[in-house]
Amino acid sequence: MFSARVDRRSILRGASGLGLLSSAEALFPAWARGGTAGVGQGGDVLSGDSIHIDIGHSRIVIGEREAHAVTANGTMPGPMIRLKEGQQVRLSVANGLDEDTSIHWHGLIVPFQYDGVPGISFPGIKPGRVFDYVFPIRQSGTYWYHSHSNMQEAMGLFGPLIIDPAGEEPAPYDREHVILLSDWSNVHPHSLLRRLKQMGGYYNRQKQTLAGLIAGRDQKLSERIEWGKMRMDPTDISDVTGSTYSYLINGHDSAGNWTGLFTPGERVRLRFINASAMTNFNVRLAGTPMTVVQADGQDVDPVETDEFQIGIAETYDVIVRPEKAEAIAIIAEAIDRSGLARATLAPRIGMVAPMVPLRQRPLLGMKDMGMDMSGMDMSNGTLDLSAPIDAPATADSHSGMKMRDKSLAPPSVRMGPGVATISAAPADRLGDRPTGLENVDHRVLTYADLKALVSGSDRRVPSRELEVHLTANMERYMWSFDGVKLSENPEPLAFRHNERVRVTLINDTMMPHPIHLHGHFFELVNGAGDKQPRKHTVNVLPGGKASFDLTADALGDWAFHCHMLLHMHAGMFRVVTVRAEETAE
């Protein structure tokens, strides 16, 4: 596993050679260069049985500015790794940094000792050392890889990982592009976290104002007073925003306008990967419908839509079939609409699709606070059905509803300064449109629209249920599961080998959390029967809940965490153990 020393010269590659390209474009791997004909057309895709990756420091270009990044093989995004289902692979990762590093293969089913999380699956890769990850490829689809050390992921250490199926491709295509979304700040991620610890709303430049009230924007005065009473901010959509982030598609900002080519009439597969540290995106092809064929690398029944929200760490594959020789804009808009990234699909290099303006940032509502009573079973008859559903609800109007009622949470939830609210009536929100897309006038993908292409193999009824609360105090910028941070060394969430468990995530916060479980796929309980979609990450909407069924079939210790990097680093993280029955008792 660990071996040899790094050849440090290999780390200095970066911007060398490739005389045909402009110097800025040379800083990108072939798949991410503008004007690409498609994946597989460039020379530097990493494939085969033996792959070498050098981690090091590199110069990158964001817009017009140069910056420093932590990279794989000298570029941000990193090189594309392309494998084939059924093969065996050896991935040798050499650490050219002066700190520990790691690579985690996001969404890959691997023996746990190769999962790449320091402190859980292995000790991490020391400076100057090489670690060989060796595993069989047991799946196909769109995935990605990223560092799980320090905050290197936010500093550029990520890239796409595509696995071709051993058999027939269920969603065939004539051409494909990887569309990798990311967020970049010139401020060091540790400094971002420090600012948020000092002032929770530091990066929010879209708060409600007196000027807005006078102009009739946002909440009415009475609502503002109600929300103020609860110390809740309805504009708290993203922690880190466009006030410091540049939003990027394949490493290019809107001005850079990454362009992928197509020929009219072709079926073009776009493999969307959200490799952001902190940004959920709303994705549109400005006016062109798209057909979702895969989610988190797993084939789904093709479903046509106009827009989808992609949580951090999720992937969606879509197929578009442009008939006209016109440029199409790919728009990835930050969930709080503090910025967007635009790229273009075009029949020819140089064609530019019109820019789409940012929409107005959304406001959170009572449902996002877990206080929407309409979805609740009111068997004791306290719900007044004569009240209009969309009447401006207030905490007080739901008599007896408290913001922080411990009796609504299982004993495993610890109430302390880190838990500001417990959702009083968390609705199952898998069928809801995601935050900010509730009222747009076109189709929006929801989790309830996803159906697995083939039935799941484990048809057992779950033998037990587990409730995990996503908890926070936005004022102190504390994030946790069940009110306990990983730093407090809580007991792991324990599973018996091969047991089937229904896990319900209850979001007690006002922000969506993309929750990721390593080493497994789980099936969203979304009403699709035996076609429940399989995912590795689920974005749990604010104030709501999401259930998934898990077959704990991977022995070992696994990371289970929110994929918002700063939430994870604030403590929103647990260890999941899977043990054979004898050792579990």
Place this chain on the structure above:
Amino acid sequence: MKPLALIATALLACVATRALAQDQSQHADHSMPMSQNSALDDAPSPVPAPSAPQDHAADAYYDHAAMAKARSMLLYETGGMPHSMLMAERLEWRPGGGGDGYAWEMEGWTGGDVDRLAFKTKGEGAVGGAAEKIELQAGWLHALNPWFNLRAGARQDLQPRPRRTHAVLAIEGLAPYWFEVEGELFLSQKGEVTARAEASYDQRITQRMILQPAAELNLSAQDTPELRAGAGFTSIELGVRLRYEVVREFAPYIGIHWERKLGRTARYARGLGEEAGGLSVALGLRFWL
């Protein structure tokens, strides 16, 4: 005299109760509802959860010491890292007819989410003369609930003289409707009990322009002639400041500040030929790191 000690304590207690009341629900009810999943089909039959293993799976593959080190690093980086802040809420100049004055108010903390070391300093004076008030505080800050902290520590007054050292007990935090409030209770080495209550509110006019009304009320439980403080309310300060956040950390402001000595404290001042208070313009800077 004693009743005033009670008023002071009541003031502090008032803030404290408010803070603690919000924490009470957790003790109220230990009966847990069943999972709210019952609406979903194929409701599973309950099987007890396995107990959590005490070993670590990676220890079978890697060096134990290296894994132990990596584990402690992971815990430290995942919620355990300390942070700190230095906030100069006021650094101001008060031009006035009777001579220009100045004032400052600064505080800082370092530590984790729940327990921190804190310090605080405030003071004021007239340009060209000795400072009227210089106060230094240091202590321990403990999060009581999501919004309120307890602060316990010591306060040293460098001005006025004779100097006093106090024990400090304070509650500070964010009250409903976004009011920043603070109640402090002091006990000096001479046995004097004093108290102070403060409140402020940030009204955002635009994303960068903020209007901040603020109030401060001081109390003393006893007559302290050598410090020219009378029993009862000793002084009140009211201010309104309009600041412009050039960046979040740096905001110049302009405002008005009114203060007045009260009761017997005011009579002490007049007896010495001083004014009991007045209105001044405040020009200042708010910055933090």
